[in-house]
Amino acid sequence: MAASAKSLAALLAQTSLDDHEEILKAANATIKKSKTDLDAHHAKAVALLKLDRYDDVVKIIEDTPKLKERAWFEYAYALYRSGRPAEAVEVAEAHNEGRGMKHVLAQAAYRTENFEQAVNAYKELSAQVVQDEEYDIRINSGAVDAQLQWSGLGHLAQKKKPGRDDLEVFETAYNAACGSISRGELAQGEIFLKRAKDLCNALSDLTEAEKQAEILPITVQQIYVLTQLGRIDEAEQLCTTTPFADIKELSTRYVAQVNSIAASKEHTNPYLSHRLFHASPKPPKTDQHFSFQSNILRQDEYVMDLLSHKVSGVAESTAKFISSSPAPTTDPAINTAAVLNAAAHARNATGKAALKEILPLLEKRPNDVGLLLTIMNLYVLTNNHAAATHLLETFFARLEQSGTSSDLDVRHAPGLVATLISLYAKQERHAHSKTELAKAASYWRHKSKVTSKTLMMTAAGRALLGSQNEENLQAAGQIFESLNEQDNTNKAAIAGLVAAYSISSPEKLSPELIDSLPQISRLASDVDAQALEDAGVPSIHSATTSIEQRKRPAEKANVKKKRIRKSRMPKEFEEGKKMDPERWLPMRDRSYYRPKGKKGKKKMEGLTQGGPVVEEKAETRQGGGSSGGGGGGKKKKKGKGGKW
Template sequence: MAAPTQSLASLLAQASLDNPEEVLQAADAAIKKSKTDLDAHHARAVALLKLDRFDAAADVFKEVAPLQGKARFEYAYALYKTGEAAKAVEVAEAEGATAGRGVKHVLAQAAYRSENFAHAMNIYRQLAAEGVEDEEYDIRINAGAVDAQLEWFGQGELAQKKKPAREDLDVFETAYNAACASIARGELAQGEVCLKRAVSLCSALEDLSAEEKAAEILPMTVQHVYILAQMGKLAEAEKLAATIPVTEIKELSTRYIAQVNSIAASEEHANPYLAHRLFHSSPKPSKTDQHFSFQTNLIQQDAYVVSLLSQKAPGVASSTEKVISAAPTPNLSPAVNMAAVLNAAAHTRSPTITKTALKEVLPLLEKRPSDVGLLLTVTHLYVLTGNIAAATQLLESFFKRLSQSGSATDLDVRFAPGLVATLITLYAHQGRPGASRAELAKAAEYWRKPHKSKTAAPSKALMVAAGTALLDTQNLENTKAAGEIFKDLYEKDDEDRAAIAGLVAAYSITDPSNLSQDLVSYLPEPSRLISDIDAAALEDAGVPIGSLATTSVSQLTSESRKRPAPKAAPSKAKRLRKARMPKEFDPNKKMDPERWLPMRDRSYYRPKGKKGKKRADGLMQGGAVGEEKEKGSPAPQVQKSGGGGGKKKKGKGKR
């Protein structure tokens, strides 16, 4: 092995370090002499990576298996660049604690591309803590992109920044990331401001050519069209979309989104058949330029809707049925649940589920009772028809079935924050705060307990809502439980104001000794809270005088300076016209208050004669019963009483 190594070294010494083509030729020459020379294969793989021939570099590692362990960094990078991000994460993580900064960078990028954003954020935090000055700019840009993706995927509580900072608006890359994060949070106006700032900064750069500036601004313009459409400014969105040269966008994933947005924002494409042709004429992105899953779901949803508008309901029903049947139930996957909603729309042959479609959708729910997407569709239809009770009962019975199954996966679905929030909203419409608090307490208790098979971390919004609801009960046990919830949130983020406020509120009742100065220091000063309150004006308006601690209730009542309520003026007697007065009417005589009742129902009625007295005795409770009834009449039967009284046959379809 010594001779080939020396030969390769001499060849590389003659080659220029800036010319990977020469390095590749030297490595190929050495490999021809000895195919087992790992150094030559390593040099060849590095040269191919520098030449952006990533597929060829990945093939080198596949053909020479021992090289995978010798050059993990290069192997992970080749996998990442060829679209195998998940495998790249495995290779980079195999380095363990000995991983260098290069491996960490590849690991963070591969985790980002494989949609493991929490892992990517942790790595960027480690890299930022090491404080390498030359990498600070790149780390800040990449961390901002991770924050935006966390917001899009509903994990915003893990993001480092919740609002754009001043330094984020100094460079166009960070300003663009801040715009995307704001859009994901629903802050469209803020997102538009950040986006315009990013375009302005990019246009002012002097070290970029006009072509490079146009390439950077095109994705921002596509994002601006989306903002305008979401804000309801369809005319502006259509006008801006018309200025985008779609065919000049190099990234096929961005070009595809631009094409879809232009169809959605344009009135020219009102013809569904033309829209269907344009939608499917866009080139599909390559393996290395794929959309993120939330983008793929939305694009697939648009494809189904366009097909429904084009009278292709049977095809949509068939394709969505395949997606639903291939996934286990119950399932929280957005793609599966979206397919369930569009499947229901296909069965009703309408792109929008209407109120009259309930009868057609209910049989589907009987066939797929654990389909979360279909369940929510029926729930929504019940709400549209004003039947909140039926919607609530449907969700409650679904939760009960999942709780009784005992499966860890079923319990994750049972306590999914979105489903819990749906039931809480229904309880709020019915005015059932007690049921809301009980449901939130159950969910908080479940997510606080350690469980290996949990598919997601507990939702911060859910935990805060549960803790707040328990505090509102003013019950000591519930307050202690709320304190534990807010304590867990505070340990995860000691600057979370919601957790601090809840912890102080709970400890002030259960255990004031635990209130440290750090917690109390976050509370605003009392003078700041009462700065806009005029005590003299309140007292003049009727505030009781005296100390509440030493004054009794009777004293407060007697000493109160509240103005009494004005006495109502005595109502005048209504004057009757003579035409409405009966004959022989005496206005001085008091009228009988029971004059509207039949004579036999009046309190002073006394029947006359033997038959009348006998009838009155039979009507009185405890009265005498005639002997002829005791002997000849059958005994009365006692009817069964229930919660709903007597049964009544209901009409078909009525509830």
């Protein structure tokens, strides 16, 4: 035993660090002579790690229980690299000793999408700075921050915004770009991607092939950004000049080929696009997509099937996927599948025709959030906001009656609350909006560590501040107080707290709290009071000054004269001559009309409404009889052939 260990140690001393095949041969030869030689087994495991044969490392360690006790680090790392990161996390957590195991824990947690655990692991590693590790930790921490943004946990990121030092190296510049894209800052993300490319091309210690391998994933991300920005021509041009087949990571290559379909104007045939989509290579288990990527790719597959009129298949597969999760849920993957399921049942119809097809589904799945939102959207598109509001209010009431913790979390979900607030705003039901915001804020305020709900609680506090009700002001103060306890650097929370308590409870305001707000002099430092006065701000004069004297004459705006069509111009029109404002009235109704002659004047008097009435003397008929008498004058003879 001692002799074999000595000979192996002598052999290892003679071999170079890169000669792992020779080390493996020597270790195997020693194991043949003595199967219980742990040093030989350990040397074999390390050699296999160096040769990237991770499955073999896991097998040899699991087949040798005593070796596992002295090679926990090698075992955890091999599990991570062989596509079993969850098991690697368990081993690393149980034997978290030394910086090496902390690195394995951070990377394995990253792959299992436990980004909160990963960011905590990197914080521990950053606490003790090691010169050779500082660069790697900085890059990996940037990748974790970007993933936190994608997964909706951006409040846990160590860096909310990239700094100048992040744009000095292409790896950190690429992470900064991914973080910007995840926050929806696409234009900034594109700038950072170009910066990362330039930095990579400027490296002198990489070969052209190595530079190409690093730039290809950056280009794939750039195509996505251009597509999202609507610059399809640029995205298509970039697709045609990028050799996707040279991308080594199959997960990245798969995304690249799918994005090339979206960016291409030639693939207008849905059946051809469907064929190209399914022809993309599937990545192995050691190179899987993250969940947010898998969700989008699954949605793309369903959309391709819908465009190819495979509605029955989509309805069946989405229903199976929806049933895999308990309802109700705010999981975006489940709710998006519910939307596509509704589209399949409606056979791509819209409006009232779609409502007719999918309303029966809501009776079968009353707690399906995705289906509920789809129906509400159709109601809004048909201008039936009241029906959409009633549907969501009924859903909320049903969840409140349930009373379970998961149902109440969904009932007060910020996205659903914001939807109801938008519907209330459309119907000008502002009091209902304030009540709903206060209810949601009160619910989340009593939850522990709800920093992800900060925006909603801030909006609720602002809405309550606009009320003169004392209870609302106290509720706003409590909301901002809880936000300030979670993060005492939150300026919005401090300002809201001061505004609320200055009215309802001034005694609760401490000088330190007030002093933490920016000084008025600093806020108004760039304001030119004289320029504001010169621009027309009214100044305060003595009481004896009249209002007319204090008024400043308003500048006349250059109003463009309205052009009048020739067909509407009066006859004998002269340019520059003022038109008669009464030209559209009949002549007898114009104020300046004066009739000529006795007949005209007499006629005018009879037409004048509201004027004095001149009674005409009754003309006596011949014979002195009145017009109403029975006897009388002579009647005029009727002419021949005349008619009565």
